[in-house]
Amino acid sequence: MKKLLLASAILCSYTASAQKLSSTERKIVASVQQNMPQSEKLLEQLVNINSGTLNVKGVREVGTVLQKEFDALGFKTEWVAMPETMQRAGHLVAQHKGKKGKKLFLIGHLDTVFELDMPFTKYTRLNDSTATGQGVNDMKGGDVVILAALQALQANGLLKNASITAYFTGDEERGGKGPESRADFIARAKQANVALAFETATNLHTVATARRGSSTWQLKTFGTAAHSSGIFKPAVGYGAIYEAARILNSFRETLSQEQYLTFNPGLMVGGSEVNYDEAKARGEVVGKTNIIAPTASVVGDLRFLTEAQKDAAREKMRAIVAQNLTNTKAEITFSDGLPGMAPTPGNQKLAALADQTSRDLGYGPVAAGDPGSRGGGDISYIAQYVDCLDGLGVSGKGAHAAGETINLKEFPMLAERAALMIYRLTR
Structure with missing residues (x-):
């Protein structure tokens, strides 16, 4: 009886929170949930490709898989090549032009820290809530969150007026030498109003308004x-x-x-x-x-x-x-x-949006995390030009180490939050 009452209380709490969502937003959430098996299948495909930064062929292969997905969504995709002497794969850019809402710049990366001479770990489900594999957390999981969010919006006809650039660098973990490595990245970001980066989430309730x-x-x-x-x-x-x-x-x-x-x-x-x-x-x-x-x-x-x-x-x-x-x-x-990413008022507003979206979904509060607990990231290159928020990717443990994991229970929740944030910013 006590278990039944507890379950009922949880359901009522979620229903009350879900009522804060519009009918359109509830459809977006449903689309994310419905497509999660395909999202996990895509994640498995990406993880099973070695894409250590110096494995140029592998990085390009990961980018090609994502490129096909973005082409299917109606995005214009292209590769930004790097000088041959840099020995880097280059970057994948997917762009959708629109005239409504904020101009968004979504950030991911294709490479991992696991080079070809390191032991390879394929995508493996350890149990119902955890999977492991190279880059599953940092940041192939985050890349899939971006795509899952955009697919849910597209399924409900909500991308046609949105202005979104998704930028996936090929050398985040080991950046190429010289200004060419991030020149195009910075130039395109300057055209946006908001940058959202999908590096690893510390947990469901923390985002990054600042990075060292x-x-x-x-x-x-x-x-x-x-x-x-x-x-x-x-x-x-x-x-x-x-x-x-x-x-x-x-x-x-x-x-x-x-x-x-x-x-x-x-x-x-x-x-x-x-x-x-x-x-x-x-x-x-x-x-x-x-x-x-x-x-x-x-x-x-x-x-x-x-x-x-x-x-x-x-x-x-x-x-x-x-x-x-x-x-x-x-x-x-x-x-x-x-460069550093300072905690600006604009970044704090984006954190407030993440917090409100999470509460509306019934997932509880979100707060800005400690900048000292994170390393650097691509978003820092553009932090002086545009309002930024990071840590929007998947949660898990052990990034950059053998046995890196993803929290599969929070995976759909984070994709739902991302989809609603993008929708609210672009509507």
């Missing part, structure tokens, strides 16, 4: 090569390794408590002879315990929420580098990577 940017730095230190018995003496000094250690520790002491700011020394080499190969992320070193190291090199990343935070951190790091130990020198260089 990332850049790299390289520290080089120099000392006087001499017998180790003379170390610390004024004429000899401390050597390159102690100078590097001083600088790294000062970075930690000075900057490590600042919110959203992190800096990680990922590789360090020091000794009598040092060689660092940036392309291969590999260092070679020769040294002896009784020789004071004349050179050392450290490379790392710097993550930040805003450009102002990045610039301020760099200035503090430069100041620390300049305070050399006796008979040592040091220099630091910075390279820009992914």
Whole structure:
């Protein structure tokens, strides 16, 4: 009897929430649900194609599968090629022109972190609520959410006046070098009013109004090569390794408590002879315990929420580098990577839309997540030009690792939410 009453209460709660949906919106939800078997079948097909960033053939194959689906929806599709020297697959763009509502820019990516030389894991259902497979979570599941949402709108005749560009990059996980990699992406996004990105959802109740940017730095230190018995003496000094250690520790002491700011020394080499190969992320070193190291090199990343935070951190790091130990020198260089995505008022409005849509569906509240819990993403390249929201893809666990999973119970819910958000923005 208690179970029956509980089930009745849940049903009444859902019915009350569903009544907040218009008749058209209820049809959209029904279409998403009806098409879920086909959506999961498509996801399985995509996951079973290896599309590690450097597997150009595999990335293009994933794009070709999606291209056919968008062609069927009446979108104009094209490939944006990259220079051959970049060794990247390029990007798939699907565009639908209309004159009603907001101009939307939907973001996905075709590649995964799993390259051809890594063990391959096919799509496998572990139980009724969980499946695993390479990229099932990040972000082939998100790509399918985009398509499932648009298919539901098309099934109800709701795309004909919508202005939507769906952009799937081919090198999100390992971006090609040079401005050409994102030039077309940025140019097309500037024509939109709203950008929605379908990277992994932390869970059903969290979206991303902000993401940290990332850049790299390289520290080089120099000392006087001499017998180790003379170390610390004024004429000899401390050597390159102690100078590097001083600088790294000062970075930690000075900057490590600042919110959203992190800096990680990922590789360090020091000794009598040092060689660092940036392309291969590999260092070679020769040294002896009784020789004071004349050179050392450290490379790392710097993550930040805003450009102002990045610039301020760099200035503090430069100041620390300049305070050399006796008979040592040091220099630091910075390279820009992914910009930050700040939590703007426009982004907050989009989060409010996600929250209201979720509540109207009966799925509960949605709030902006902690920017410090996410890495960078393609949406950051355009955050300064357009209102943005990310984390709209599927939920699951273990992204970027063997055993990556998708939450199949939340999969249709997230597709429904995406469909209604797109509908409300374009009507």
